[in-house]
Amino acid sequence: xxxxxxxxxxxxxxxxxxxxxxxxxxxxxxxxxxxxxxxxxxxxxxxxxxxxxxxxxxxxxxxxxxxxxxxxxxxxxxxxxxxxxxxxxxxxxxxxxxxxxxxxxxxxxxxxxxxxxxxxxxxxxxxxxxxxxxxxxxxxxxxxxxxxxxxxxxxxxxxxxxxxxxxxxxxxxxxxxxxxxxxxxxxx
Numbered sequence: 001x002x003x004x005x006x007x008x009x010x011x012x013x014x015x016x017x018x019x020x021x022x023x024x025x026x027x028x029x030x031x032x033x034x035x036x037x038x039x040x041x042x043x044x045x046x047x048x049x050x051x052x053x054x055x056x057x058x059x060x061x062x063x064x065x066x067x068x069x070x071x072x073x074x075x076x077x078x079x080x081x082x083x084x085x086x087x088x089x090x091x092x093x094x095x096x097x098x099x100x101x102x103x104x105x106x107x108x109x110x111x112x113x114x115x116x117x118x119x120x121x122x123x124x125x126x127x128x129x130x131x132x133x134x135x136x137x138x139x140x141x142x143x144x145x146x147x148x149x150x151x152x153x154x155x156x157x158x159x160x161x162x163x164x165x166x167x168x169x170x171x172x173x174x175x176x177x178x179x180x181x182x183x184x185x186x187x188x
Contacts, residue, residue: 001177003149006186007122010149011050011096011115012040013141015105015127015134017089018055020082022128027160030128034088036154036180037126041089043184050118052096054105055083056133103136112144122147124183125175126154131162138174148175151183 014037022030044051083099085091096114098105105111115123123146127134134155141148150171157163171177 001152001172003176003178003183003186006124006149006183007120007147009049009119010122010124010147010187011052011118011120012044013052013054013105013111013123013125013127013137014041014089015054015125015137015155016056016129017053017086017127018082019084019086021056022086024158026128026156026158027163028156030156033126033128033154033156034086036151038088039180039184040124040126040151040154043187044124045092047187049187050096050115050120051092052098052105052111052114052123053085053089053091054098054100054111054127054133054137055085056101057083057099058101100133103132104140105133105137106140106144115146120146122149124149124151126151126180128156129163130155130157130166131159132157135166135170138171142174149183149186150175150177151180152177153179 041051098109098111100109123141125134152167
């Protein structure tokens with residue numbers, strides 16, 4: 001897999017790199033994910049391209065009340081601090097800040113509108129977790145016709161098999177998958 005090109009106006013979309021999320025245990029080291037996310041942020045800033053920071057706060061979300069086999073992930077209490085970005089990532093006032101209630105960052109948020117306002121046609125996706133927030137957002141971006149590049153070394157999952165499944169079987173059907181350094185090289 002590899003990224004062949006990036007659209008002239010491509011946005012970086014980072015999923016759920018907030019304190020409450022990065023504190024959990026993951027299949028690959030969070031430090032590596034954050035280091036690569038920082039590289040992406042710096043490259044997008046240098047290219048004067050939009051940086052989108054997505055946060056999850058499912059409090060009061062309808063899907064938390066639905067029947068399902070697994071009770072995981074609904075018991076986390078989200079406080080103001082847990083909703084702040086991991087300190088490694090330096091934000092700027094002109095970044096696009098999106099708070100989502102479910103897996104995908106487009107559902108009932110202004111993300112699509114914010115991207116269209118800036119004539120964005122492509123996105124680079126990274127963050128946590130691969131099979132949930134990143135994949136959920138990717139499916140919604142794909143439905144909306146965005147060209148998607150996935151930074152495989154800037155994402156992780158609580159379940160290694162789920163991470164691998166998304167990268168190997170799902171993402172290549174919606175976009176192109178590559179390493180952070182290769183994506184950064186395509187920006188310049």
